Amino acid sequence: MKKTCIILLLIVVSVNIYATPTLQQTTGKDTTEVNTLNKNGYDNRLAKPTETIIAAKKALELAVKLDYKKGIAEAYRVQGIGEYYLNRPDSALNRYFDALNQYEKINDELGKAKVLNNIGNLYQLVDSEKALENFGKAEVIAKKYNQTALIASLHLNIGNIYNRKTMYNSALDHYTKAYALFTKLNDVVNMVHCLENMGGLYYYQRDYKRAKDLLLQAYPKAKDLDMNSSIAAINMTLADIYIAENNFDEAEKYIKEGKSYSELIHNEKDIYDYKHSSYELEKRRKNYEKALDYLIDIYKNDSSGYKSNVSTRLSLLQNEQNRLVNFYAAQKKEEISRIYFWSVTVTAGLLVIVIFLLVGSVKRKATTNLQLQELNGEISRQKDNLDRINHHLEEIIDERTKDLQVKNKKLSEYSSYLSHQIRGPIATLKGLMNLEKEGLVDKQECITMMDKCVSEIDEKIIEMSDMLHDPGKTGFSS
Structure with missing residues (x-):
């Protein structure tokens, strides 16, 4: 029997020795x-x-x-x-x-820094201050661990913020620092991004020569690396430059290619922007019929695009609000848990003392029992208080959630109403102004139609004002 047990033990040990490395592998x-x-x-x-x-x-x-x-x-x-x-x-x-x-x-602090950089990059679309706040947090961690690649990426993204704010000197300073670091790291992809953004910066400053030089440096590298998104963006800026220089054939070439890349990556924003560039090209060519076709298409998409943009912004803000609500709820829960922990710890300590006193002196038994009863009563009262607090917190959270839902619904209805009722007359006005500038419509007829659009806008604004100030109004008519 003893030999059998020893053999079984050896088999189990052998299986564990050989099985464990396989599992790890x-x-x-x-x-x-x-x-x-x-x-x-x-x-x-x-x-x-x-x-x-x-x-x-x-x-x-x-x-x-x-x-x-x-x-x-x-x-x-x-x-x-x-x-x-x-x-x-x-x-x-x-x-x-x-x-x-x-x-x-x-x-993982480095992982957090990368995500903060991504969040900051995303917030560039809606809130530049929020974006800079996230970039700042990421930069502290990146410098702490001497992460050159992340520091370079942050310079590039911060440069984009200042570029959007038309603070061109600050933007160029950050782009230059980013390009130097990416060159040191031999990161060609991000070098292309730097050249692309610097080219856009000089374009906004009407320095077309510098802009073209930088963009034409980035263009072949982006193609070699299959950077479809960058190619679409570079082509758009080059097309706008060539339109401004009246080099219409080159502009058309870059518009066609850029549009195909935008469709390839399903970037709806760039596709829309290329329609606008096509409109500008045909208008400068005095090809008014084609220009008008593009203009009509742009204004058709404008309403739905505006609504989508507002919806996206509201979604971003709602996500941020939900994150804050969850954060504060978790904080409150942690505080309640801490109170409960210390209550239990204190109670346990008192119970140990009571037991020690009971062993040491039988005469103090009655007094000790009374203390125990009082403590148990206090614990029960504290537990009841904690239950009431929890219940009250749940009611507050439910109430605020319902309030947010009502407000979001009101905002959504308002944005939909604004998009459908106001932008239509405004789009008509803009179209009439363009037609009048080109001399394609009688001036008096144009003034009459513009007066009609202004009256319609005035009526809609009065109607919106009445609806917004009517506390009993639950929705907008479309």
Whole structure:
């Protein structure tokens, strides 16, 4: 019997010795696959952002199975980047917050810094101050760990903020620093981004020669690297420059190519912008019939585009509000847990003291029992108070959530009404003004029609004012 037990023990030990390395090797192989999927997704962001999202979702699914937390966090971040390049800012923000939460759980500061950089880049669309705040937090971490690549990326993004603010000297300073760091790192992709943005900056300053020099440096490199998004943006700026210089054939060439790249990556914003560039080109060519066709198409899309833009901004703000509500709720829950913990700790300490006194002196038994009863009563009262606080907090959260839903519905109705009722007459006015400038319509007839549009706008504004100041009004008529 003893020999049998020893043999069985040796078999179990042998199985454990040989099985464990195999399991570790399998897990290591799987985590490597997660990292590879995330890297491939990130590398495809400029040419095929849809494939970026597909790869990130596969990485996330595998990382969750392995409980590979760093892989989960990075998969969320890469998916957010893909959503950003597909011009879906609300979805991108949700994924960035998921990534930030995961990196905070594993206390990965560098991961958090990358996500903060991504969030700042996203907020450039709606809130430059919020964007700079996120960039500042990321920069502190990047400098702490001497992360040159991240510091360079932050300079590039901060330069974009100042460019949008028309603070061109500050923007150029950051672009120059970014380009020098990317050159040192031999990061050709981001060098192209720097050249592209500096070219755009000089274009806004009407320095077309410098703008063309920089953009034509970036153009072939972007093509070699399949940077479809950058090619579309570079072509648009070059087309605008050639239109301004009356070089219409070159402008048309870059518009056609840029539009095809925009359609390839499904970037609706660039597709819309290329329609506007086509309108400007045909107008400068005095091809008024084609120009009018583009103008009509632009104004048809303008209303839905405005509504979508407002909806996106509201979604971003709603996501931020939800994040703050969850943060404060978690903070309150932590505070309640801390109070409960210390109450239990104090109670346990008192009970130990009571037991010690009981062992030491039987004469104090009655007094000790009375103290115990009082303490138990106090604990019960504290528990009742905590239950009431919890219930009250839930009521407050429900009430505020309902209030936010009502306000959001009102805002949505107002934006829809504004889009459909006001932009129509304004679009007509702008079209009439362009036609009158080109001498395509009788001046008196144009004034009559413009007067009619102004009267219509005035009526709509009065109607909106009445509806907005009517507390009993629950919606807008479209």
